[in-house]
Amino acid sequence: MEIDADALAVVPLDTDAARDPGLAGAKAANLARAAGVGLPVLPGFVVVPAARAAGVPSGPDALRAAWRDLGGADGRPLVVRSSSAHEDTEDSSMAGRFESVLDVRGWEAFTAAVRRVQDSAARVGDLVPAPRRGDGAAPAGAPARKAPDATAAGDGADAADAGMSVLVQPMLTAAAGGVMFGADPVEGRFDRILVSAVTGGPEQLVDGSTQGVRYQLSRHGHRLHIEPELPRAQLPLNRRMLAQLVRLARRTERVYGSPQDVEFGFDADGTLWLFQSRPITAMAARPSRHARLLGPGPVAETLPNVLQPLEEDLWLAPMNQGLTLALDIAGAAPRRVLRRTPVVRGVDGRAAADLLLLGAAPPAHPVLNFINPAPGARRAASAWRVGRLRSALPLLARDLAADVDRQLHDLAAPHQLLGGELLDAVAWGRTVIASLHAQESLAGALLSDDPGNTAAGEALAVLAEGREGGLTDEELISRHPVLLALLPPGLAERGGLPEHIGRHGLPRGVGFLSVREGLRLRIRWVQEMQTAMVREVGARMDAHCPAAERDRIALLRWSELSGVADGGGRPADLAARTPRPDTPPLPAAFRLAEGRPVAVAVGRRPKGGTAGQGAGGGQGTGTAWHGEGDRPAGAVLVVRSLSPALAPLLPELSGMVAETGSVLSHLAVLAREYGVPTVVGVPGALDRFPPGTRLRVDGGTGAVEQVAAPAAPGEQAATPPAPGERPAGPAAAQEQPGAMTAAGKEAAA
Structure with missing residues (x-):
């Protein structure tokens, strides 16, 4: 037409x-x-x-x-x-x-x-x-x-x-061309200029047929990064061209009032031409200068799943209260900071901790490091308190554990309690969980050389014996509540215990757990008691609730539960509430911008490798495995977070790498006991190290190095372990489970 x-x-x-x-x-x-x-x-x-x-x-x-x-x-x-x-x-x-x-x-x-x-x-x-x-x-x-x-x-x-x-x-027949952003829309940075360029016209970039060379520039034109790295003669843009582009970016921003998305081209004479200019859309929010550095690492193992509102009130709020108290007692942070800054908070339903307050990030001036609390306790008053606390803490912890055991033993079964009694039990649980978290965190800081078994290790030994006896999961947990250490808390129906149990020791009893492990186990027991009480409230609510409101007990807040426990007072909008979705795990380190997490890099990446936090276990080389499909011999397990459910796999591993986690988590401690090199806090590890990648893991320095790409089908990549490394495959399984390497002891000291 x-x-x-x-x-x-x-x-x-x-x-x-x-x-x-x-x-x-x-x-x-x-x-x-x-x-x-x-x-x-x-x-x-x-x-x-x-x-x-x-x-x-x-x-x-x-x-x-x-x-x-x-x-x-x-x-x-x-x-x-x-x-x-x-x-x-x-x-x-x-x-x-x-x-x-x-x-x-x-x-x-x-x-x-x-x-x-x-x-x-x-x-x-x-x-x-x-x-x-x-x-x-x-x-x-x-x-x-x-x-x-x-x-x-x-x-x-x-x-x-x-x-x-x-x-x-x-x-225009362009000698070079491309696209320029006057700001970084992905990271929300207005102090960066991004350029993608090719030899020829920009249409090659726009239609996606060519990736081009990517330049990251400062606002003053300094080259911060070029990818891929090519000889200077093969780069489409020289320094003079980049300087012209930076001036163009600044001028278009002045003209239009905001950073621009620009298409450009250089003719054969080197003259710059503007083909198109438009505002940058979908600019990522940028955290404020005072936004706190957060991450799931220190709390991911305790609360690994998305929390519904009531779970957040029952378990996250007391955790925050307990950790705040511990930091205050140790003099690790000014009280004015603790009053206005939550140590732990919920972000998209997931637990996140203030990494600087907990010493889980390397600030310029650390406040408290839970491996070595000395820097945060150097003031004279704090040193005096900490010194007295270090000697008194074991006795205080044993008294608290005994009191918790007694209270749990004396509680009647949920179906025998009145509504008010159910609520009282849950309220007591919130109070005692705060106390347990306070003493548990202090024990981790002050008694880091505390001897004893881990709860996860004890649970594995008990589970192995129970499996041989043919008992069901419910029977096992009823007889041996230490098994709850292998399962995360939740108001929904819990998952099953691990089926496969690798090499294990003999159970020694809960009394042989370290002070810190004993306190952590009591936290889990109290959470399970609260779960039983809340489920009973929910069952009674279901008896006289509209069908649309049943099974919604977890969507209540703590302040709303009392009305429901008394047989009435349900929120009018309960039927319209929806459960929080199972969102992706939080970044290892992030700051909030407009309520959303923006990932940030923490620490320096070693040349040729990836930096994390060493959790001990020495060094090892093996093949990356994400926990699905057949496990290769001498596997290095790469996971998002450290879950106690992974404990049965430890004896067969040559290493373990986690995107988030704490060096004092159950699994990290157990991995040191088994001599498994472990590194936590490696952002994007699952994407960086696909299955089949040969990795070298150093549990002392926190370095994770790729030594070979995934092998092609039909090929098998093999890299011999370096001197002193944990051997792969069957040789690894023959090591003594209780032996801790020098690197592991150093990381735990």
């Missing part, structure tokens, strides 16, 4: 009319505005519906004259692009949604290209973006946005009926 030239008008790009996005479309209007302030823009014109362009030359003669003046009659290639009022805006770029035609030669090809672009206007009805969530004030450090020019209003159908504006410019 041919174009109706009588219904078209021509607006030169260097006129005031071209700066009106309601007439020329956003793309052309942005370029016209740039040309008006002297930015390097190629000449051109905009084809618009004549009905919208009163006083503008229109008709076939005007269109042919504009085409001729641009060199079309002389065989000069042209670029014909869309310029919709809906694209290149702050709300949406609509990148690639509409038609663009390159290398257009001759009048017939030109009119056909204009028609193709106009026809793509029909797509706008389905593509007009909805308002983005979270629009509002710019993040801290962002330049204030100027009010945008007036844009065309109306829905997609109106836009299609009105006709698509079409931008026409000469086609």
Whole structure:
């Protein structure tokens, strides 16, 4: 179908009319505005519906004259692009949604290209973006946005009926080109400029056919990173070109009031040209300068799953109270900081700790390190308290454990209690969990050389004997509650105990657990008691609840549970509440921006490897395994977090790497006992080390090094262990389970 030239008008790009996005479309209007302030823009014109362009030359003669003046009659290639009022805006770029035609030669090809672009206007009805969530004030450090020019209003159908504006410019034969962002939209950083460039025109990048070379620059033009690293002669851009781009980024930001997404090209003479400029959309929120450094590591093992509201109130709030008390007693942080800063909080339903307060991150001036509390206790008053506490803590802990055991033993079965008695038991649990967490964390800090078994190790030994006796999981847990150390808490039905039990020792009894392990086990027992009481409340609620409100006990808050326990007072919106979804695990270290976690790097990555936190166990080499499918001989288990359920696998492993976790977790302690090299706090480990990757793990330094990529099908990569490393395969399984390597002792000291 041919174009109706009588219904078209021509607006030169260097006129005031071209700066009106309601007439020329956003793309052309942005370029016209740039040309008006002297930015390097190629000449051109905009084809618009004549009905919208009163006083503008229109008709076939005007269109042919504009085409001729641009060199079309002389065989000069042209670029014909869309310029919709809906694209290149702050709300949406609509990148690639509409038609663009390159290398257009001759009048017939030109009119056909204009028609193709106009026809793509029909797509706008389905593509007009909805308002983005979270629009509002710019993040801290962002330049204030100027009010945008007036844009065309109306829905997609109106836009299609009105006709698509079409931008026409000469086609530049670019020596180099690409895309530039005046800020980093992924990390929300306004102090970075990102450039992707190729030899030739930017269309290779835009259509995804070429990845190009990626440059990360400072606002002053310093090259911070180039990927991939190539010889200088093979790079598409030299220093002079990069300097020109940085100046262009700053100028476009001043013109438009915000960092821009720019397409550019350099001609054969090295002259820079601006092809397109639009606001950066979907800019990631950036944490404020004072946002706390958070991470799941210190608490991921205790509360590894997504917490529903009541679980958060029953277990997370007391944990925060207990850890705050411990830090205060040790003098590890000023009370004014502890009053306003939660030590533990919920983020998207998952538990996260303040890494600096707990000494789980390497700050410039550590407050408290739970492996060695000395730096946080150097003040004289704190040193005196800590000294007395170190000597008294074992006795205090034993008294608390005995009191908890007595209270749990004396509690009647849930079905025998009245509603108020059920609530009293749950409330006592919240109070005693806070006390247990306080003493447990102090024991971890002050009694790090405390001898004794781990609860997970004791549970494995008990479980092995129970499996031989053919007992069910419920029978085993009823007889041996130490087995709860292998299961995370939860108000929903709990999962089963591990089926496979590897090499194990003999059970010695809960009385042989270390002070810290004994306290942690009591926390788990109290949580299980609370679960039984809450389930009884839920069962009674179900008896006189609408069907839509049954099984929703976990969606209540603690303050709402009392009304339900008394037989009434259910929240009016209970039926409309939905459980929190099983969201992905939190980053190993992050800060909050607009309530959402933004991952940050902590520590330095060693050259040729990955840095984490060594949890002991010496050194080892093996094949990465994610816990699914057949386990390779001498596997290095790579997981998101350390779960007690992984304990049966330890004797068969050559190493273990976790994205989050604590060196004092059950599993890390047990791994040291088995001599399994373990490293925690390795962000993105599952993505970095796919199954089959040969890894070298150093539990002393925290280094994880890839020594060979995954082998191709039919091949088997083998790397002999270095001197002193844990051997892979059967040799590893013959080591003494209780032996701790020098590196492990050093990490635990």
